[in-house]
Amino acid sequence: MSHKIKDATIPTIPLGARIQRWVGRNLIRIYAVIAFTYLFIPVAYTFAFSFNDSGKSNLIWKGFTLGNWQNPCGAPEVCSALGNSIKIGFLATFFSTILGTMIAFAIGRHKFKGRSTSNLLIFLPMATPEIVMGASLLSLFLVFKINPGFWPTVIAHIVFCISFVVVTVKARIASLDPRLEQAAMDLYANEFETFRRVTLPLVAPGIAGAALLAFSLSFDDFIITNFNSGTLTTFPKFIYVSAARGIPAQANVIGSAMFFLALTIVIVGQLVNRRKVR
Amino acid sequence: MAKASIEARGDLRLTRLTKTYGDFTAVDDLSLTIPKGSFFALLGPSGCGKTTTLRMIAGLEEPTAGSIHLGETDITTTKPYQRPINTVFQNYALFPHLTIFENIAFGLRRRGQKDVKEAVDKVLNLVELPHLAQRKPTQLSGGQQQRIALARAIVNRPALLLLDEPLGALDLKLRRQMQIELKWIQKEVGLTFVHVTHDQEEAMTMADTIAVMNEGQIEQMGSPAELYDNPETAYVANFLGQSNLIKGTISGNDGDSHIVDLYGQKISLPKNRSHAVDNSTYAGIRPEKFRISLLDTPVKGNVLSGGHIEDVSYIGVSTQYQVEMPWGQELMVFEQNDDGVAPFNKGDAVNISWEPAFTFALRGDEDATAGSEVEPEVLDEE
Numbered sequence: 001m002s003h004k005i006k007d008a009t010i011p012t013i014p015l016g017a018r019i020q021r022w023v024g025r026n027l028i029r030i031y032a033v034i035a036f037t038y039l040f041i042p043v044a045y046t047f048a049f050s051f052n053d054s055g056k057s058n059l060i061w062k063g064f065t066l067g068n069w070q071n072p073c074g075a076p077e078v079c080s081a082l083g084n085s086i087k088i089g090f091l092a093t094f095f096s097t098i099l100g101t102m103i104a105f106a107i108g109r110h111k112f113k114g115r116s117t118s119n120l121l122i123f124l125p126m127a128t129p130e131i132v133m134g135a136s137l138l139s140l141f142l143v144f145k146i147n148p149g150f151w152p153t154v155i156a157h158i159v160f161c162i163s164f165v166v167v168t169v170k171a172r173i174a175s176l177d178p179r180l181e182q183a184a185m186d187l188y189a190n191e192f193e194t195f196r197r198v199t200l201p202l203v204a205p206g207i208a209g210a211a212l213l214a215f216s217l218s219f220d221d222f223i224i225t226n227f228n229s230g231t232l233t234t235f236p237k238f239i240y241v242s243a244a245r246g247i248p249a250q251a252n253v254i255g256s257a258m259f260f261l262a263l264t265i266v267i268v269g270q271l272v273n274r275r276k277v278r
Numbered sequence: 279m280a281k282a283s284i285e286a287r288g289d290l291r292l293t294r295l296t297k298t299y300g301d302f303t304a305v306d307d308l309s310l311t312i313p314k315g316s317f318f319a320l321l322g323p324s325g326c327g328k329t330t331t332l333r334m335i336a337g338l339e340e341p342t343a344g345s346i347h348l349g350e351t352d353i354t355t356t357k358p359y360q361r362p363i364n365t366v367f368q369n370y371a372l373f374p375h376l377t378i379f380e381n382i383a384f385g386l387r388r389r390g391q392k393d394v395k396e397a398v399d400k401v402l403n404l405v406e407l408p409h410l411a412q413r414k415p416t417q418l419s420g421g422q423q424q425r426i427a428l429a430r431a432i433v434n435r436p437a438l439l440l441l442d443e444p445l446g447a448l449d450l451k452l453r454r455q456m457q458i459e460l461k462w463i464q465k466e467v468g469l470t471f472v473h474v475t476h477d478q479e480e481a482m483t484m485a486d487t488i489a490v491m492n493e494g495q496i497e498q499m500g501s502p503a504e505l506y507d508n509p510e511t512a513y514v515a516n517f518l519g520q521s522n523l524i525k526g527t528i529s530g531n532d533g534d535s536h537i538v539d540l541y542g543q544k545i546s547l548p549k550n551r552s553h554a555v556d557n558s559t560y561a562g563i564r565p566e567k568f569r570i571s572l573l574d575t576p577v578k579g580n581v582l583s584g585g586h587i588e589d590v591s592y593i594g595v596s597t598q599y600q601v602e603m604p605w606g607q608e609l610m611v612f613e614q615n616d617d618g619v620a621p622f623n624k625g626d627a628v629n630i631s632w633e634p635a636f637t638f639a640l641r642g643d644e645d646a647t648a649g650s651e652v653e654p655e656v657l658d659e660e
Contacts, residue, residue: 182338183371185358187385187430188284197384201375 043259050252057246068249072257075248081238082254085219088150088234092157092218097211099158100165101203107166108173125163133160134227141228148230156228157221161214168213172206205273212265219258283356287437288349289314290335290470295344297330297494304330306494308344312472312487314437317464319473319485323517323649327494328474332440335472336365348437359388364431365440369447370423372415378402378426379411385434401433404463421452428460432467441473445480457483478518482506490514492649506564508638510553515562515640516650522568522609523560523646528552528639535634541605545580547637558642565610567636570599570628577631585609587626601630 053065073079184194222236290312297305305327312318320328333339337358345354382398402408405425445453482502489499498514509515530537535546589600599611
């Protein structure tokens with residue numbers, strides 16, 4: 001470039017037009033930066049304040065410390081609440097994934113009377129306001145003389161997780177070429193072997209995604225849990241209760257840790273996928 | 279019986295096979311014997327029932343009526359995995375989560391065969407892709423996937439190998455190459471191949487015997503040469519290559535020949551090439567059998583006079599002429615360019631002549647355009 005002699009006769013593009021062109025080319029990037037900033041400010045805030053040497057209330061920055069991360073169970077009850085949430089999450093995920101996957105196969109693969117009705121009904125729990133579902137589940141438990149607590153909460157979580165599992169797994173099944181199963185049958189695999197060696201491995205990513213979704217929905221649920229858990233404290237309930245007198249920084253630690261765990265799972269999943277495609 | 283069916287060997291016999299979907303009859307009372315060791319093609323346009331027939335042989339569709347025998351064994355109601363039959367699917371249907379090696383080993387492992395590695399390596403060498411064993415199907419080109427699909431089927435040494443439009447997704451050059459390779463592999467492994475295609479050239483290149491299908495039934499069956507030289511119906515005459523069909527009346531006999539009146543001009547044709555049922559007929563002549571001559575040139579054989587050259591297309595090896603006859607019909611003539619010049623021009627008054635032995639005669643009540651304007655094949659007809 002530098003060896004070229006500047007030719008004054010070449011007309012230059014006016015500054016206004018150049019700015020306009022730059023904005024035109026970069027508008028989508030500017031918008032993306034603003035959108036991601038909006039999305040991640042709360043996460044960043046939570047993460048930053050997990051290092052706050054806060055004492056009682058974690059509202060004002062009082063100095064940096066690693067103490068909260070070194071001792072995440074430091075605040076009273078935070079870890080028993082977390083333990084309850086994880087236990088409920090695992091149980092709800094386990095049962096809703098199995099039941100939901102079976103429903104997804106039934107709806108996605110078989111023709112039967114009432115299939116389209118079932119398909120519609122599966123969406124209803126997703127559309128029902130949580131507050132309504134929580135209240136009606138509670139009254140249902142009370143009718144059957146079951147006291148709110150751990151197992152009623154698990155059952156309630158399974159109820160609302162199933163729909164999400166069905167929708168997620170069904171999408172994966174729909175994208176599965178039925179000729180692959182026919183090819184397996186053609187190659188001497190009976191119905192069970194075909195399912196085990198072809199169908200299940202190919203639907204597995206969908207099932208795994210559904211399980212992750214179910215776990216995060218269960219872990220995170222407050223409204224339905226609040227109705228059905230009685231005196232049992234889950235992690236969301238713990239934060240809600242402590243909000244009145246100041247949330248301990250340990251809650252930020254656990255929240256951030258969950259976020260990074262989820263992020264890691266997504267990134268690893270993407271990397272594995274990319275390797276498979278390549 | 280299920281145990282025995284996997285061991286069945288011999289000719290494939292379809293007896294009065296029928297498949298209906300509601301009001302639609304896909305395969306209509308089809309009876310057919312495919313001899314052991316042959317390369318058999320089911321040829322027809324989209325929706326003629328050829329793929330349904332193939333899927334019933336594979337066990338992927340249940341016949342509405344009729345039976346399927348392999349040798350002496352009735353396999354009509356057995357499951358696909360109980361039949362010694364393997365399929366090369368139209369889109370190959372390779373398992374995307376398994377390596378090429380495991381794809382090919384799939385059938386062997388399901389049957390608990392020993393020496394899986396040896397058998398897979400051998401078949402990979404046969405299709406000349408031994409270096410791809412550890413790849414995944416998505417890492418392969420279309421042609422490579424096609425060969426792996428073939429390897430995955432023939433490694434099981436089935437009594438019958440079914441090929442469902444196996445070359446449909448390949449480009450023309452690769453398709454030609456694979457046609458020759460498939461034929462060679464069939465000779466090499468000595469299996470019975472049943473090949474479904476809409477491509478008449480593909481069927482003629484590869485198959486020993488072709489069954490032309492139309493609306494769920496077999497129109498005609500025979501060797502490629504038999505079908506081409508002596509078609510029995512207008513559908514076959516038009517679907518395999520091109521034909522000139524001229525309306526006429528059988529007006530007399532001369533020894534082994536019929537004398538046929540075509541718009542006032544008399545020609546003769548061998549009686550054994552006539553499929554007419556009464557006096558009314560269509561005389562059929564392939565375009566390359568015609569010869570064109572100027573009016574004053576003496577010619578032998580059958581002659582139709584009074585033609586005018588309507589159109590000339592020079593296409594290298596041959597020249598294609600459209601000749602308009604006095605009764606308004608345009609005949610198609612292919613002349614070899616032996617001498618390097620196109621000797622006739624648009625507007626020339628000409629005679630058309632040909633050897634009587636090349637003529638065939640169809641029923642006069644046929645639709646002369648049947649099979650000539652078949653809609654282009656849509657891939658994945660299911």
